[in-house]
Amino acid sequence: MSVPTKGLILFGHGARDPDWAAPLREVRRRLQTQMPEARVELAFLEFQQPDLEASVRALMAQGCNRIKVLPMFMAPGGHLKRDLPHIMARFEASWPGVRFELAAAVGTAEPVLAAMAGHAADLLRD
């Protein structure tokens, strides 16, 4: 069995203001500093480009055959619960040679919850 070539998509909501994406770009920059070989793309649900399919294609063009999508959302709302699984199922049907995985919303990840609580505590101490 060959080793899979992994890729990650940081999938944000997007906003009219292009600066909205700055924290996502910063997460990508830090990730690439930690893992210079990491294949990471941003994608947006609305207002900003690229969309999810464009970033999936970009990762496949880099040879990725295992693609994780990390929703850069505080919590799972309708978009994540209802729409995203359908989109992922469509990708799986279109590209059967690629394994797609949808991660939980970043705001529900243990280290992120801990960091948010710690930051909130710092604000109260300040």
Added chain:
Amino acid sequence: MSVPTKGLILFGHGARDPDWAAPLREVRRRLQTQMPEARVELAFLEFQQPDLEASVRALMAQGCNRIKVLPMFMAPGGHLKRDLPHIMARFEASWPGVRFELAAAVGTAEPVLAAMAGHAADLLRD
């Protein structure tokens, strides 16, 4: 000079799905574990209750005269940049004895960026 009595509001976007607030409730729970004396309320921009003013009133009823609002948003979009400063200014005019402060979006805080990047790296390693 008397010591200020501080309060913190975790201010989220809100969603139709009430489960959306679970990570915010979890941050509050962790914060109160770390700082049992902390006065912390949740508030929501839309879809969910309480709204920001209701939570400001709840903190004032607990004696708070210094209230920080931490936007539980990934990044600052139109709501935070445009609407929230006006709302805060209205609070300041209504309650001159209370000092209000608007913190940066939680997704732009250094420890949260670090945690998101670390979590993304873990997903790529998995």
